[in-house]
Amino acid sequence: MATTLEARVRRGDGIATVALAGDVDGGAREALDAAYTEAAGAATLLLDFGDVAYINSTGIALIVGLLGRARADGVAVAACGLSDHYRQIFEITRLSDFMSIHADERSARAATQGGAR
Amino acid sequence: MRGWGVAADYRPAREVGGDFYDFIDLPDGRFVIVVGAVTDKGVPAALVMAATRSVLRASAQRLIEPGAVLERVNEHLCPDIPENMFVTCLYGVLEPASGRLVFANAGHNLPLVALGGATSELRARGMPLGLMTGMSYEETEARLQPGAQLLLYSDGITEAHDPGREMFGGPRLAAAMAEAGGGDGGRLIRALLERLRAFTAAAAEQEDDITLVAIRRLPAAVELADFRLESAPGNEREAIARVELALAGEGLEPAQMEQLKTAVAEATMNAMEHGNGFDPERPVRLTVLASAAEVRVCISDHGLGQGDLRAAPRPDLDAKLAGQQTPRGWGLFLIRNMVDELHEHGDDDTHTVELVLHRDARRH
Numbered sequence: 001m002a003t004t005l006e007a008r009v010r011r012g013d014g015i016a017t018v019a020l021a022g023d024v025d026g027g028a029r030e031a032l033d034a035a036y037t038e039a040a041g042a043a044t045l046l047l048d049f050g051d052v053a054y055i056n057s058t059g060i061a062l063i064v065g066l067l068g069r070a071r072a073d074g075v076a077v078a079a080c081g082l083s084d085h086y087r088q089i090f091e092i093t094r095l096s097d098f099m100s101i102h103a104d105e106r107s108a109r110a111a112t113q114g115g116a117r
Numbered sequence: 118m119r120g121w122g123v124a125a126d127y128r129p130a131r132e133v134g135g136d137f138y139d140f141i142d143l144p145d146g147r148f149v150i151v152v153g154a155v156t157d158k159g160v161p162a163a164l165v166m167a168a169t170r171s172v173l174r175a176s177a178q179r180l181i182e183p184g185a186v187l188e189r190v191n192e193h194l195c196p197d198i199p200e201n202m203f204v205t206c207l208y209g210v211l212e213p214a215s216g217r218l219v220f221a222n223a224g225h226n227l228p229l230v231a232l233g234g235a236t237s238e239l240r241a242r243g244m245p246l247g248l249m250t251g252m253s254y255e256e257t258e259a260r261l262q263p264g265a266q267l268l269l270y271s272d273g274i275t276e277a278h279d280p281g282r283e284m285f286g287g288p289r290l291a292a293a294m295a296e297a298g299g300g301d302g303g304r305l306i307r308a309l310l311e312r313l314r315a316f317t318a319a320a321a322e323q324e325d326d327i328t329l330v331a332i333r334r335l336p337a338a339v340e341l342a343d344f345r346l347e348s349a350p351g352n353e354r355e356a357i358a359r360v361e362l363a364l365a366g367e368g369l370e371p372a373q374m375e376q377l378k379t380a381v382a383e384a385t386m387n388a389m390e391h392g393n394g395f396d397p398e399r400p401v402r403l404t405v406l407a408s409a410a411e412v413r414v415c416i417s418d419h420g421l422g423q424g425d426l427r428a429a430p431r432p433d434l435d436a437k438l439a440g441q442q443t444p445r446g447w448g449l450f451l452i453r454n455m456v457d458e459l460h461e462h463g464d465d466d467t468h469t470v471e472l473v474l475h476r477d478a479r480r481h
Contacts, residue, residue: 004351023354025351026350026351027351054354054382056353056379056382056383056386057383057386057445057446057447057448057450057451058386058445060447060451061443061444061445061446061447062444064434064437064438064444065444067438068437068438068439068440068444071438083375084372084375085372085375085376085379089379089451092454093432093434093447093450093451094434095434097434098434098438
């Protein structure tokens with residue numbers, strides 16, 4: 001399946017922001033894996049879904065896989081930029097119990113820096 | 118009966134009961150609906166019930182007018198019925214094409230009609246059967262609109278008591294029916310029985326026979342799209358784009374549209390992968406139907422289905438995060454949470470999943 005997701009990693013203040021653009025579906029595996037590797041060492045991984053138009057069940061599975069790895073590695077995961085619809089899906093799947101959800105990157109950074117640094 | 122949905126449930130308080138219901142096809146295409154109750158329980162009531170039912174069946178074929186049928190049955194019952202026993206009965210003749218219902222009532226509970234969140238009673242006067250001869254029965258006419266649900270019931274539900282001896286009552290039944298909303302009659306009956314169970318709570322045993330018959334005139338639907346897609350990974354995007362286009366003029370709330378798109382994507386992925394094994398020779402077919410009450414998307418593949426969609430277990434996120442369970446398995450869970458109704462049916466070579474959204478639903 002063709003890659004349909006771009007993931008760019010920016011680091012700063014112990015937070016690695018992964019700016020996602022495209023679709024989080026079966027084609028997103030490589031981009032998410034590469035971004036996770038590139039973000040190694042950060043205390044918090046912030047997934048920015050601001051430019052994501054589509055997430056399906058396979059994409060949810062990839063996010064669950066990434067979240068599982070992060071928990072094993074002691075990395076906190078946060079998310080921002082979700083549309084109301086996908087925010088609802090993160091809630092009913094309970095993903096939001098395991099990652100803090102923020103409106104945008106600024107509020108995510110403010111919340112994260114207010115905590116452990 | 119094309120364009121109609123019929124569901125019924127009968128629970129005797131003892132092994133044999135005195136409630137009955139019946140559906141009779143008339144030669145001219147009309148359809149008789151009967152619900153009745155004998156004022157007693159157990160074997161004597163069951164015998165009177167059986168006699169009443171056979172006289173009703175015979176009269177239904179000879180007489181057309183509901184009032185005349187009840188008069189005839191009353192004359193038959195009066196000489197032989199045991200003392201202190203009588204029969205209440207609601208007898209209706211339905212014309213499926215127009216929704217016209219003509220009915221007469223021999224002292225039975227008044228039927229309820231629900232449409233668009235409101236319920237009303239259908240009234241007709243008449244004495245119970247078997248009390249005295251020479252009775253006449255008022256006939257009333259009603260028209261059941263597309264989407265309307267007709268509920269016939271026995272007093273086993275309205276006269277059930279809670280532990281404080283309060284009766285369930287007609288208003289509570291009407292409110293429960295309105296609350297259950299539109300849709301499938303079987304679902305309505307389950308919801309009503311559930312409500313009754315909650316009400317009677319600690320009561321040791323069912324007091325009386327309970328009969329529920331739900332007859333629904335299906336909403337008139339217009340087909341907005343009918344297309345096939347090759348079973349190939351990623352083609353669910355094409356499916357949701359075309360469903361969204363087909364429904365563009367339907368005025369769905371944006372949030373509802375997003376929910377439907379997710380459900381369509383997941384059901385199409387299942388159909389392409391599990392139903393058709395990504396076989397390019399086996400396309401997935403989608404149809405989009407809209408009526409005043411609902412939007413329905415049907416997704417068909419050539420598989421056998423994957424068991425009961427509605428019974429699929431909820432994914433266990435904790436187990437998945439701990440690596441004890443595959444991270445996958447979210448498709449059915451998403452579908453179930455995105456739509457108001459989920460149905461599936463199949464025959465020898467087609468399996469279809471139906472996703473239904475209610476237009477009046479207040480969601481999440």
